[in-house]
Amino acid sequence: MTMAELDLRRVYGAYPTGVAAVAGLIGGRPVGLAASSFVPVSLDPPLVSVCMAHTSTTWPLLRDLPHIGISVLGAHQEETGRRLGARGGDRFAGVPWRSTANGCVLIEDAAAWYDCTVEQQFRSGDHDIVVLRVHDLDAAYGTPPLVFHASRFHQLR
Template sequence: MSPKATAEEVSPQVALRRALSLFPTGVVALAAVVDGQPTGIAVNSFISVSLEPPLVAVCPARTSTTWPVLARATRIGLSVLGADQEQTARSLASRTGDRFANIDWRATEGGAIHMDGAALWLECEIRHSFDGGDHEIVTLEVISSEAFPEVTPLVFHLSQFRGL
């Protein structure tokens, strides 16, 4: 909110979005080969849920046209993007063009896609989906993981990409 703006000029949704932008989050690529094509999106709503069974959760927007396609995949790759992968995040968040152009990635035997240069790779299967308002809350079971602790993660804070 600009110094001259009053509370009445900002909708509750905009005010909440600005407030929540104070909470830094990681940036995660969700990707898989679907119908022979690489398919993916970027999300910043990602959490660890459980160690036994190994579960994580993501929250794709209901307005996403890519998530329903990606949700058909047998396995989905989650890549916690590295600090130098801002362009990868922007490309995967794009609504037009080839999202995978100029991105180095690899697919597992199960069809999960991982981004080269990420801090963490998880190969997952969808377990449950719940109503989350304008987003869907999706729990995924972690089938395998590979960590790259030397990679500094990309962070989204105050509506900007940043490194730690």
């Protein structure tokens, strides 16, 4: 990484974000990743977005699924965030999850859940901006989200 890229990463890290699992069923098994770029976009129509690196080997497996689950991880799910953010191994080993009838994979005990379909995808720099239409959602009100800030996980106080 160049010095400019390291500076960008450091300064981008000054802005805290939540951590979301983006996942679906492929061949009856959960496939997913962690994203710290989850953002609500629109109320009408209901849209959210995530950014996916062009280097991701998981996003190409998920993007054509009929439905994708988004789970906003709770503050108590730091280990789940680490597992889903790992580059190798079974990301779902020891992670409690459930699937919906339409193939969304949702993480149990998360702060919020979304059942989505890909609406649009835009190439932008070294990532794609993915806009997803929300078809169903729920939240565990009172469960604080897991926060990613300065390259580390944190809990809101």
